[in-house]
Amino acid sequence: MSPLHSHNRGELTERLIRILFLLAERPHSQRELAQLFDVDSVTIRRNLNELSRHYFILDEMEGREKIYRFGDNYEFRPPNLTPGELATLLLAQQAIGATGLTAFGTPFGHYGYTLLDKVRAALPRALRNKLDTLANIFGSATVPAKDYSTFTDRIDRLTNAAMNSRRIRMRYHTLHSGKTKERLFDPYTVYFDPDGATLKVIGFDHERQGIIPFSVDHIEWLQETGESFIRPADFALQAFLTKYCFNGIHGEPLTVRLRAHRTTARVFAERQFHPSQVEIERTTDAQGNVATITIEMTVAQGRGLERFILSWLPDVEVLEPPELRGRIRAVLHESLQQRETRE
Numbered sequence: 649m650s651p652l653h654s655h656n657r658g659e660l661t662e663r664l665i666r667i668l669f670l671l672a673e674r675p676h677s678q679r680e681l682a683q684l685f686d687v688d689s690v691t692i693r694r695n696l697n698e699l700s701r702h703y704f705i706l707d708e709m710e711g712r713e714k715i716y717r718f719g720d721n722y723e724f725r726p727p728n729l730t731p732g733e734l735a736t737l738l739l740a741q742q743a744i745g746a747t748g749l750t751a752f753g754t755p756f757g758h759y760g761y762t763l764l765d766k767v768r769a770a771l772p773r774a775l776r777n778k779l780d781t782l783a784n785i786f787g788s789a790t791v792p793a794k795d796y797s798t799f800t801d802r803i804d805r806l807t808n809a810a811m812n813s814r815r816i817r818m819r820y821h822t823l824h825s826g827k828t829k830e831r832l833f834d835p836y837t838v839y840f841d842p843d844g845a846t847l848k849v850i851g852f853d854h855e856r857q858g859i860i861p862f863s864v865d866h867i868e869w870l871q872e873t874g875e876s877f878i879r880p881a882d883f884a885l886q887a888f889l890t891k892y893c894f895n896g897i898h899g900e901p902l903t904v905r906l907r908a909h910r911t912t913a914r915v916f917a918e919r920q921f922h923p924s925q926v927e928i929e930r931t932t933d934a935q936g937n938v939a940t941i942t943i944e945m946t947v948a949q950g951r952g953l954e955r956f957i958l959s960w961l962p963d964v965e966v967l968e969p970p971e972l973r974g975r976i977r978a979v980l981h982e983s984l985q986q987r988e989t990r991e
């Protein structure tokens with residue numbers, strides 16, 4: 649896609665979002681909207697038809713004017729935000745900036761900043777000052793693993809395909825095998841993975857017949873097939889990731905039992921690494937400090953789990969299951985052999 653085409657797509661995305669905000673404030677005529685965006689009435693009508701697929705937007709004639717408004721007696725009321733809620737908003741803004749998402753030509757990045765600027769500009773001065781003060785208090789430690797600014801068009805096309813439930817065909821390069829393969833794929837959602845600090849798309853992979861996450865930067869080419877798909881009504885991203893993804897890696901759930909010692913035991917006593925985590929046993933030293941702690945959790949098995957355990961060695965041991973304990977032992981042995989070979 650040419651840079652001009654990508655720019656036009658970005659303008660379309662911004663226009664669709666702004667139309668929703670305008671209609672939330674009050675009904676607008678087709679002529680009003682066309683003048684505001686400096687486009688013809690046919691373009692505005694096409695935009696509203698697209699939005700009507702996802703939002704309850706009504707059109708009615710008032711004299712010779714066609715008026716658009718939200719249905720169901722929707723009325724826009726400015727939210728009454730508390731300092732804590734404003735802090736949360738700032739945290740979200742800073743997290744978006746830290747991950748590099750502001751480089752994207754999608755509603756989640758660049759337009760997130762421009763919209764937030766407009767919200768701030770509309771607030772009373774005292775509230776704006778409070779926002780500025782909170783900006784120096786709250787922050788985000790999220791750091792992107794890659795610069796995704798060169799993937800703007802790819803992300804935009806994936807997002808649109810997911811929004812409109814359109815099947816795609818893509819060429820995907822797998823790091824594990826080093827091979828590139830064409831796949832038929834139903835994209836459900838594009839999301840930032842904080843564990844791996846990478847951007848991923850998740851959906852139904854027709855070859856593996858399952859819901860699989862793919863790294864956006866490993867997609868070398870994609871196009872819509874012209875076919876539609878039905879996203880499962882019970883699919884929820886957070887629930888899926890909790891069950892099938894751990895430390896940035898997808899896998900089948902596995903129940904593990906780990907024992908931590910010394911300072912790491914005290915860290916484990918304070919942290920919740922997964923929603924399924926439960927404490928099984930703990931011991932204390934003469935001063936009453938945690939000496940050992942045993943936890944159990946059911947997480948996705950694979951390299952993500954192995955990396956988690958290895959990152960806490962030598963203060964963490966695998967109690968269950970035996971095959972995971974054997975895998976960690978094998979990884980350590982292989983690492984030692986490689987070091988000895990180099991020396």
